[in-house]
Amino acid sequence: xxxxxxxxxxxxSSQILRHKPYGGVVPEIASRAHLEMISPLVAKAFEETQMExxxxxxxxxxxGPGLAxxxxxxxxxxxxxxxxxxxxxxxxxxxxxxLLSPLLSGQIPAGALFPNISLIVSGGHTLLLHTRxxxxxxxxxxxxxxxxxxxxxxxxxLIGLEYPGGPMVDTIGASGNPHAFExxxxxxxxxxxxFSFSGLKTAIRYFLEKQPADFIQKNLADICASAQEAICxxxxxxxxxxxxxxGVKVITVSGGVSCNTRLRHLFEANCARExxxxxxxxxxxxxxxxxMIALVASYLSDKGIKPGLDEDIAPNLGF
Numbered sequence: 172x173x174x175x176x177x178x179x180x181x182x183x184s185s186q187i188l189r190h191k192p193y194g195g196v197v198p199e200i201a202s203r204a205h206l207e208m209i210s211p212l213v214a215k216a217f218e219e220t221q222m223e224x225x226x227x228x229x230x231x232x233x234x235g236p237g238l239a240x241x242x243x244x245x246x247x248x249x250x251x252x253x254x255x256x257x258x259x260x261x262x263x264x265x266x267x268x269x270l271l272s273p274l275l276s277g278q279i280p281a282g283a284l285f286p287n288i289s290l291i292v293s294g295g296h297t298l299l300l301h302t303r304x305x306x307x308x309x310x311x312x313x314x315x316x317x318x319x320x321x322x323x324x325x326x327x328x329l330i331g332l333e334y335p336g337g338p339m340v341d342t343i344g345a346s347g348n349p350h351a352f353e354x355x356x357x358x359x360x361x362x363x364x365x366f367s368f369s370g371l372k373t374a375i376r377y378f379l380e381k382q383p384a385d386f387i388q389k390n391l392a393d394i395c396a397s398a399q400e401a402i403c404x405x406x407x408x409x410x411x412x413x414x415x416x417x418g419v420k421v422i423t424v425s426g427g428v429s430c431n432t433r434l435r436h437l438f439e440a441n442c443a444r445e446x447x448x449x450x451x452x453x454x455x456x457x458x459x460x461x462x463m464i465a466l467v468a469s470y471l472s473d474k475g476i477k478p479g480l481d482e483d484i485a486p487n488l489g490f
Contacts, residue, residue: 235488312364347396
């Protein structure tokens with residue numbers, strides 16, 4: 172990332188194929204892959220940008236939340252690079268990266284983003300925040316059990332789809348009827364900003380157990396669309412209500428689940444109806460990526476915040 176906060180390069184080493192046979196992330200496999208790929212990936216970044224290591228101003232890495240073993244590899248590598256280059260190091264909250272990631276679109280006018288209501292939806296987190304500036308935010312809601320991404324993956328597993336199931340539910344559900352089956356909207360009638368998705372999984376499991384053997388095969392698109400609607404409707408309605416309650420006219424949506432096409436459509440339609448400006452994170456930067464971490468580090472550095480090499484991993488770090 173350059174001094175104007177433009178992304179110079181953003182490389183990702185996907186581990187999906189490594190974890191696919193196990194139906195989810197295996198920590199030991201993840202950490203071994205991190206150790207194997209981190210050095211070649213950093214070298215490739217310098218090569219493709221034709222930059223010398225000494226030209227960078229700051230080294231940053233995620234310190235949490237996440238898998239301890241993987242965080243330790245990234246943080247240790249970054250600290251070593253910082254020491255070898257004599258450059259400052261800063262550890263970043265992974266969630267803070269998602270929070271600011273809509274800025275990576277490069278299409279948000281100066282001063283237009285804040286204040287806002289921010290929805291972060293990923294495989295492990297579902298959070299609502301009242302965000303006043305790049306480093307001033309208050310958590311106003313979160314999931315009480317499963318995150319939205321976990322709900323998508325668990326529904327996918329129930330109907331026999333492969334890991335990662337969320338994108339497959341999105342793709343298959345696009346041709347289905349989102350109102351074919353009525354599945355529960357967790358906490359939708361509660362006047363708070365919290366979410367609950369574990370009941371949806373249970374309801375779908377019991378629903379499917381009562382159906383004939385070929386039911387899923389014949390109704391797959393409708394099941395996916397209906398389950399997806401139950402998740403997305405709650406995310407959209409609570410986020411918009413939070414914006415109206417707080418007198419805020421801007422909403423941002425980020426995290427891996429923000430790539431879901433139905434979620435994006437519902438947000439666009441509902442925000443337009445309520446005259447609320449909507450900034451969606453670009454799909455390229457929605458899943459975990461280095462660019463969003465670099466962006467946060469850049470903002471914190473601008474404010475003079477430069478934690479040192481004594482920072483440690485924080486697997487359960489939150490807001």
